[in-house]
Amino acid sequence: MLRQIVSNRGTGVLAVAALMISCATTQTQGGPDSVEAVLVAPQNQVRAAVVQVLTEAGYEVGGEDLPDPVLSTGYRQEIDGPWNWLLVSRFGVSRSRVHTTIIPENETATRLIIQVTYESKGSLFGFWRPYETPLQQSAANQLRLVRNTLGLL
Secondary structure, X not given: OHHHHHHHHHHHHHXXXXXXXXXXXXXXXXXXXXXEEEEOOOHHHHHHHHHHHHHHOOOOEEOOOOOOOEEEEOOOOOOOOOOHHHHHHHHOOEEXXXXXXXXXXXXXXXXXXXXXXXXXXXXXXXXOEEEOOOHHHOHHHHHHHHHHHHOOO
């Protein structure tokens, strides 16, 4: 009889633990965050503004000197110093990167497409998964900062 009570209690504890673990996730998964706009500025000014905004936000912009219409960044730098790679590869819980496409519409207008990919994980040893982008790193916020840099309101 004592074995049966201990067995039932153990099963109950396991069921409660499983329920708590399955309900621990609160964020919703999402895909890349993107925004598209036509800015009243020449392509070279828009490109310079995009590079400035992304660099100030902690992204390392690749190909900024090339005529290619696509600019891509590495993962956002979370801390200064040699240990940043640990945060974006293994020990951090969030990371993001940006891809932009800058297409001239005419001499005075440029189409800008910004795509932000944000990944997160639920624990230190979890797997990276796409999540909804936080507001401060969102594509709409990056576009707002580019417009401010260009002086467009």
